[in-house]
Amino acid sequence: MIKYEPVHIQKWLLPFSWLYGLIVYIRNKFFDWGILKHEEFDIPVICIGNLTIGGTGKTPHTEYLIQILKDKYKVGVLSRGYKRKSKGFVLADSNSTSFDLGDESFQIKHKFPDIIVAVDRNRRRGIKKMLALDNPPEIILLDDAFQHRYVKPSYTIILSDYNRPVYEDALLPAGRMREPFSALSKANMIVVTKCPADLQPIDYRIISHDINAFPFQELYFTQFKYKQLQPLFKDEATEKPLNYLNGKNILLVTGIASPKMILKKLSQYTEKVSTIKYSDHYNFKSKDIKYISNKFRNITSENKLILVTEKDAMRLIARDDIDDDIKKSIYYLPIEVSFLDKQEDFKAKIYKHIRENFYRKTDKKK
Incomplete structure (x- = not known):
């Protein structure tokens, strides 16, 4: 029932x-x-x-x-680009970040680099601009x-x-x-x-x-x-199977509407989960990075990692204030329908x- x-x-x-x-x-x-x-x-x-x-x-x-x-x-995706820092119509390219597109649109472009991704609060204008491209969707x-x-x-x-x-x-x-x-x-x-x-x-x-x-x-x-564990910084670590979580001390950092689903998934692998919760689409600041880093370093076990959601990963990947010893320990969990x-x-x-x-x-x- x-x-x-x-x-x-x-x-x-x-x-x-x-x-x-x-x-x-x-x-x-x-x-x-x-x-x-x-x-x-x-x-x-x-x-x-x-x-x-x-x-x-x-x-x-x-x-x-x-x-x-x-x-x-030829597929095009248009959204408003919630909580982006840019204004008006923005067409995603290889140099775009979550600040330009918003975390969700950046995530889509990150996963599907060959499709057309754009953001515009005015969807009517956004569609017209996409259709005016040399190779429109x-x-x-x-x-x-x-x-x-x-x-x-x-x-x-x-x-x-x-x-x-x-x-x-x-x-x-x-x-x-x-x-x-x-x-x-x-x-x-x-x-x-x-x-x-x-x-x-x-x-x-x-x-x-x-x-x-x-x-x-x-x-x-x-x-x-949930798919395989992905390193946030691919130069620092490699993809891991889900059973890599077995018995790990996990610091779960989330800036989503509700972390209930990912917490339920983690409970299948370990009971050692600490959480830091931020509001949905939260834009991490330097003080947050320091707080997360310090809390992670205070976990005494060596068998530990930082886990974030895929959406949060899109807001963290471009940051330049994450220390190297922390970078290699940050993973995210992609999801699929x-x-x-x-x-x-x-x-x-x-x-x-x-x-x-x-x-x-x-x-x-x-």
């Missing part, structure tokens, strides 16, 4: 949530009535978004789409753009965290929802993410019943799998949509 904890709603903030909901409703109606204008494009534009703030796994699912599409099409993936209605995507995938079901949540600020539950009706696909591997048939039925997807919508269930069922069906639906929209674009040019 379903094992997630009850969703905590700050009930005293519900009056403010009702006011927030009214503002969201009016804004959406302005788009529906044509008072605020959206724009469509002649190539497939796939939006990967959610109804809540943070933590559903948009970037890993965007990476999964890149993986299945990049050998067939044939497909654009919009990372976290469901609320950006100035662009009308050709296909929309909405993610929902298994551990915080959208049908039990509330609008901001009482809950974590940016859009009401009814906004799920705009999705072509709904993906329940971060599912446990042992999800039972009755769990599928309960979640499917509560989400109550429309007949035209597809519902999928995914989990995250794994479907619990219907993976081939998911791929088929995506390929079908792209074929139909890609050839329609080609026909317009004839």
Whole structure:
């Protein structure tokens, strides 16, 4: 049976949530009535978004789409570049850093250097600039753009965290929802993410019943799998298998929405885990590096390492204030999306949509 904890709603903030909901409703109606204008494009534009703030796994699912599409099409990825230091439209290149792109976009470019990655808070302008390139993308993936209605995507995938079901949540600020539950009706696909591997048939039925997807919508269930341990600084250390963690003293440093998933994974290998937690997308400062280094050096065992998430690694890799003796001890754990069922069906639906929209674009040019 379903094992997630009850969703905590700050009930005293519900009056403010009702006011927030009214503002969201009016804004959406302005788009529906044509008072605020959206724009469509002649190539497939796939939006990967959610109804809540943070933590559903948009970037890993965007990476999964890149993986299945990049050998067939010229793929472009556009996001706002959350917490970057740059302004306006920025096209990623080999010299880009997380300060230019934000950690998530930099992570994508780091893993897939041959695709087009750009950031722009104004998605409509960003798409136009990408299409104006000498070798423009044939497909654009919009990372976290469901609320950006100035662009009308050709296909929309909405993610929902298994551990915080959208049908039990509330609008901001009482809950974590940016859009009401009814906004799920705009999705072509709904993906329940971060599912446990042992999800039972009755769990599928309960979640499917509560989400109550429309007949035209597809519902999928995914989990995250950890890959091999990667050294943050490849000149200092080498890739290690997961069982390298066995019995290690681990200093876990996180700047993500919730470290629960990685802590659960580490518990399979060792009980000796100390944690330093920062806020999501935290920009590490020199004083943080010193604090982390000192805490690590104070661990008396020689059988130790510093572990960070892949997203945190993207913000640490460009720093020049990490001592050499610390560099060789920092590793990160990449994650990848794994479907619990219907993976081939998911791929088929995506390929079908792209074929139909890609050839329609080609026909317009004839």
